[in-house]
Amino acid sequence: MRHARIILDGRELDITIDANDRITTSAGEALDVALDSDQITWLPPVKAPGTIFALGINYADHATELAFEPPKEPLVFIKHANTLTGHKQVSYRPDNIDYQHYECELVAVIGKTGKNIKREDALDYVAGYTVCNDFAIRDYLENYYRPNLRVKSRDSLLPMGPWIVDTADIPNANALKLTTTVNGKVTQDGSTKDMIFDVPFVIEYLSKIMTLNPGDMICTGTPHGIVDCQPGDTIVCSIEDVCSLETRMVSEQEYYGDKY
Amino acid sequence: MTAKTLVNSKLVCVALNDKAQLAALEGTFNEAPYKKPPTQPVLYYKPRNTWSTEGAVVEWAKDFDGNDVAEMAVGASLGVVIGKETCRVSAEEALDYVGGYTIVADYSLPEQSYYRPDIKGKCLDTSAPVGPEIVAADKVATPEALTVTISVNGEQKSVFELANMERSVAELISIISRIMTLQPGEIIAVGFAGDRVAVNKGDKVEASIEGVGTLNNTLGGA
Numbered sequence: 001m002r003h004a005r006i007i008l009d010g011r012e013l014d015i016t017i018d019a020n021d022r023i024t025t026s027a028g029e030a031l032d033v034a035l036d037s038d039q040i041t042w043l044p045p046v047k048a049p050g051t052i053f054a055l056g057i058n059y060a061d062h063a064t065e066l067a068f069e070p071p072k073e074p075l076v077f078i079k080h081a082n083t084l085t086g087h088k089q090v091s092y093r094p095d096n097i098d099y100q101h102y103e104c105e106l107v108a109v110i111g112k113t114g115k116n117i118k119r120e121d122a123l124d125y126v127a128g129y130t131v132c133n134d135f136a137i138r139d140y141l142e143n144y145y146r147p148n149l150r151v152k153s154r155d156s157l158l159p160m161g162p163w164i165v166d167t168a169d170i171p172n173a174n175a176l177k178l179t180t181t182v183n184g185k186v187t188q189d190g191s192t193k194d195m196i197f198d199v200p201f202v203i204e205y206l207s208k209i210m211t212l213n214p215g216d217m218i219c220t221g222t223p224h225g226i227v228d229c230q231p232g233d234t235i236v237c238s239i240e241d242v243c244s245l246e247t248r249m250v251s252e253q254e255y256y257g258d259k260y
Numbered sequence: 261m262t263a264k265t266l267v268n269s270k271l272v273c274v275a276l277n278d279k280a281q282l283a284a285l286e287g288t289f290n291e292a293p294y295k296k297p298p299t300q301p302v303l304y305y306k307p308r309n310t311w312s313t314e315g316a317v318v319e320w321a322k323d324f325d326g327n328d329v330a331e332m333a334v335g336a337s338l339g340v341v342i343g344k345e346t347c348r349v350s351a352e353e354a355l356d357y358v359g360g361y362t363i364v365a366d367y368s369l370p371e372q373s374y375y376r377p378d379i380k381g382k383c384l385d386t387s388a389p390v391g392p393e394i395v396a397a398d399k400v401a402t403p404e405a406l407t408v409t410i411s412v413n414g415e416q417k418s419v420f421e422l423a424n425m426e427r428s429v430a431e432l433i434s435i436i437s438r439i440m441t442l443q444p445g446e447i448i449a450v451g452f453a454g455d456r457v458a459v460n461k462g463d464k465v466e467a468s469i470e471g472v473g474t475l476n477n478t479l480g481g482a
Binding site for chain 2: 050051075076077078080081082083115116140142143144145146147148149150153154155206208209210211212213256259260
């Protein structure tokens with residue numbers, strides 16, 4: 001089963017989507033609308049977002065691409081809900097920068113509170129999986145708590161969704177094809193099998209430090225194949241059997257409007 | 261999670277905002293891995309599992325083998341509580357967006373490196389008490405005139421005059437609001453004395469700011 005949050009006809013709805021793409025609200029109402037309908041506004045799929053953990057350089061080939069040694073323990077940084085936006089929404093590119101790239105990532109959504117969770121039990125704590133695009137603005141990198149908040153924690157820099165797939169429906173999260181297209185052209189073509197630290201490892205690691213709670217999310221990093229994105233570009237991040245996430249890039253001025 | 265936390269949705273902390281600390285580390289920051297001193301505020305989050313309250317016991321941290329860690333440290337900061345949605349404001353208008361002030365204590369492992377996000381050091385459960393209350397913004401005319409002190413078991417260990425911050429409260433709100441839209445109840449811990457105070461199991465810690473209050477906590481593990 002898949003779970004999402006949408007706005008339809010002015011109503012904010014929690015929905016489930018079955019194998020035949022039929023949509024039912026949490027109140028049991030069947031919705032007569034197609035998944036690809038423009039009537040649907042997709043919200044970020046986690047209803048009460050908690051702490052968002054993101055992994056840096058968690059694919060060996062991406063580490064090479066960025067001229068880094070693969071890490072010996074996870075490189076984790078934290079983001080908050082201000083970064084989230086939904087499927088088919090916009091993300092912005094700041095003015096006067098040279099390099100902003102997408103990062104297509106598998107996301108594990110925590111469903112149960114836990115501390116000191118063992119690897120073999122870790123998936124019991126995962127409600128499901130979704131896809132995010134963990135944008136980075138490389139111009140803003142500084143060597144202090146890198147990747148620093150200015151690079152990764154801006155409003156709209158973490159499109160996510162459109163839905164969460166139940167953990168039970170993904171028997172092996174480390175055997176999924178991962179692709180990104182920019183304006184229809186494939187720019188990233190990898191597999192979650194090349195992840196250095198998998199979801200159970202990261203859950204064990206983080207939960208030795210701190211309590212994980214429902215609504216927390218773990219964004220697991222991206223493989224080789226990042227390219228610069230410009231206003232007007234449409235970026236689609238897809239992970240096999242999970243979902244495809246579409247984002248349109250806009251300028252800073254278009255994003256902020258009156259507040260620009 | 262602590263039900264009574266004063267934090268709504270986000271606690272942003274500013275590291276390396278003590279002029280004396282920046283001066284002392286200048287040589288280090290010109291070498292690898294830093295290569296040059298920071299040009300922007302150095303920010304980190306204390307996530308929701310860390311949020312705690314006045315009077316609470318702060319857990320003594322465990323290492324990855326499940327043993328008690330050898331050392332912990334505490335810093336204290338003025339906590340700036342956002343009063344209304346704050347998006348891309350100028351430094352001149354920034355203080356109009358402050359709803360009040362409080363105290364943030366940041367318990368952690370000793371700060372050893374600023375190169376990578378310090379998840380292991382900073383994200384410990386219950387390590388960010390906030391309180392004892394939120395004092396209305398109009399009770400504090402000039403935040404930079406305040407002094408933050410830390411006492412351990414009744415003995416004063418740290419005095420930090422906010423006039424010695426590299427960046428002012430207004431500058432920080434302006435810069436951060438250009439990274440992220442801040443919401444009412446979100447808190448910015450604007451600066452800590454560069455020298456964090458070492459603490460032991462069972463210590464009673466008081467973080468005080470005259471006119472804002474005193475935040476009392478006890479270290480666990482004793």
